[in-house]
Amino acid sequence: MEPRISLVTLGVRDLARAKRFYAQLGWHGQEVQETVFVQAGPLALVLWDREKLARDSGAAVGPTGGFGGIVLAHNVRSQAEVDEIVAAARDAGATVTMPPATTFYGGYAGAFADPDGHVWEIAHNPGFTLADDGSLVLPRFGGGEP
């Protein structure tokens, strides 16, 4: 299994609302068969009905809402961008779960939950290089194994 992710699918309760939210933030997608696909670099973000998503993957639906145990991070090049994006997300209907602040690793980050509770961290981490195309390149951590 090559280390790569092809799609990140967010289960949503109201597709139109989710589509509007992401479009307002600049993530414009194509809607086909009640599914929204947004190209995000080399992968796609997909918005799809939460129950169908669970059924399709054989997962137990469980309680809706609450923390699903996954956080998506969007890294940017400055603290100002963190502030701007968190403010834009609030304007688009997100709940700010963590106002932008300095982090324990020496960066600056804030977090919000989208209308379905999916959590995004918006971070400026001086230790993580962002290439011109936005790719994140991990550093060689001292003492880590390759």
Next chain:
Amino acid sequence: MEPRISLVTLGVRDLARAKRFYAQLGWHGQEVQETVFVQAGPLALVLWDREKLARDSGAAVGPTGGFGGIVLAHNVRSQAEVDEIVAAARDAGATVTMPPATTFYGGYAGAFADPDGHVWEIAHNPGFTLADDGSLVLPRFGGGEP
């Protein structure tokens, strides 16, 4: 907010177990400060303690286990690869939630939950092109908006 994802962080209850599971599937990472970082193309998969992850992002921890409402997909180039990867995941300790089978969209896919319940779909979708470097390129869906 540019449409890109920098990190996908999976909250885990047992870091060593999660690290072993992903390493067995070929996702080798660097461990630093009780966090495992795996470079996955232009982003990183991160394994981190679930409670710390929730606290760090201001999310309510909620019930552990169950479906978090997000599915990660790994697309491959053949049906045989789907079978191989799902079998390898089972061997590594995953729960197969959907044995590989033909899908409603004319592809072939199976799904499993990792030891922490995070769901992966392994799919061969003839309608989605995979570039040589594994990037997924969405088609122009007929009738969809750009």
